[in-house]
Amino acid sequence: MSCRTKPFCHTPNSCKVLLIGEGVGITYGQRMLLAAVCSAAVATIYVAQPVLAQIGRDLRVPESDLGWIVAAGQIGYLVGLAALVPLGDMLDRRKLIGGQLLLVAVGMLVAAVTSTAWLLLIGLATTGLFAVVVQTTVAFAADLSAPTERGRTLGIVTSGVIIGILGARVLAGFLTDLWGWRSVYVTLTLLLVVLSIVVLKQLPADPRSNRRTYGDVLTALGHLFREPLFISRGLIAFFLFASFGTLWSGLALPLAAGPWQLSTAQIGMFGIAGLAGALGAARAGRWADAGRADPVTGVALALLALSWLASGQATWSLWMVIVGVIVLDFAVQAVHVSSQSLLTAAYPGRTSSVIGGYMIFYSLGSALGATATTTMYSTSGWTGSAVLGAGFALGGLLTWALSRRTVTRTRHDTAGHRSVRTGAMQKEG
Incomplete structure (x- = not known):
């Protein structure tokens, strides 16, 4: 057999072929760099x-x-x-990530220097468009x-x-108290530019050799919406982030009201409690590697409701509230990691489309939670918002329970396909 993958050849008589979706490894530093890109x-x-x-006072935007x-x-x-x-x-994702980070920075810079509300909206829409990096x-x-x-x-x-x-x-909250809201956007602009440069210098080249047309990719994305595993995990994400959005879009309302009357900076500090839960849930990735992604999802969704x-x-x-925030963010992270682990393993070769499609459910759920919590708060107070958030969590738990057979069957199919590919390659080698 002639070798067309020279970077992976180690002896004259053998050839290791990089299977799509089965990478050769990533360093700890590269993981942290990719995490920093996502964070910024x-x-x-x-x-x-x-x-x-x-922002409203500075640009004379009505409260409504x-x-x-x-x-x-x-x-x-x-x-x-x-x-x-x-x-x-x-496309080559290393170059794509670097380029999109620069375009996000452009949107942030426009927001930082604008003197009109309409230009601010253009800058933020541009930022959102390319933040899908x-x-x-x-x-x-x-x-x-x-x-x-x-x-x-x-x-x-x-x-x-x-x-x-x-x-x-x-x-x-911290930067605004020191130098005003524009300093937040200037800081993020500089950080994004630096990350873009580091990405292009430190990340490896995209290992894939095949490329597909835009039409093929969009067609494949459409076909995903007929796949039971994709739909079930998407619906879980919808309920998951609806519950998440209910908390984080509505929590400032009771905290700013009596008896607490906390400031913006003080309310922002509750994000630290959420960070503790999110960092602790990094363990969920190891559970997924051990084949426990599905049961972890069920337990985490139950914890989400209890939070x-x-x-x-x-x-x-x-x-x-602090306890609830920690548990909620731990649960959200655990479910989110488990779902993405299952999806990227089940659909190798089109991970960008799969993750993008999955995150459409995330975006819709977040928007629903954000809008519904303020409406519920105005009529039923924070108790009503809490009932709403728990209801979303239970919706995710019910979806998980009804879809367990789909996950089990897909895992077996994925393992079987991998074994077939590996066996065929060994014969060819």
Whole structure:
């Protein structure tokens, strides 16, 4: 057999072929770099939430229209999930990640220097559009990893996403108190530019040799919505992040009200409690590598529902809220890592499309949680919001229970296909 994969040849008579979706390994430093990329990119979408009042006063935006400042980034992100993430199955992802980080930085810079609300919205929509570099990064990390350590890699890289979402609140509150809201956007602009340069210098080249057309990738993405495993994990993500959004988009309301009347910076500090839960859940990646992704999902969803018993006490106990936040973010991270581990293993060769499609469910769930919690709070107080968040969690738990056979069958099929490919290669070698 002639060898067409020279970088992986080690002897004249043998040839190791890099199977798509079965990477050769990734270093700890590269994992941390990819996690940092995810953290910085996703922070750009959420960093406006704790400083909306300051932006509104500076740019003379009516209070009733402040929601559009957050919505602009989310809308851009949703468009990017469908239109840009599939590019990861076509192009060299190292260059794609570096280029998209620079484009996110451009959007941040526009937001930092603008003097008008409409230009701010354009900058934030641009930021959201290219912030989907997060999903390209997650898919790249999965493909670079050896199968036995894919879950561990996803656990570390996905921790960066949660750190970015929660850390954005802490960073924004701190910098705004010191130098104003524009300093938040300037800081992120500089960080994104630096990360872009480091990515191009430190990450390995994309290991894939085949490329597909944009039409083929979009067609394959459409076909995923007929796959039982993809749909079930997508629905779990929808309920998961609806519950997540219910907490983090609504928690500031009871904390800013009596008896606490906390400031923006003080409310942002609750993100630290969430970080503790998210970092602890990095262990979920190792559980996924050990073949326990499905049971971990069920246990974590049950914990998610129970966390609301503590978070729902925000009107009388801050300590209970802290406990609820830690448990909720641990559960969200564990389910998120487990789902992505199952999906990237089941659909090798199109991980960017799979992750992008999966995150569409995430985006829709987050939007539902964010809008529903404020409506529920206005009519039923924080108790109503807590019931809503727990209801979303139970919806995810029910979806998991009904889909367990699908996950088991898909795992067996994936293992069988891998064995067939490996056996065929050994015969050819």
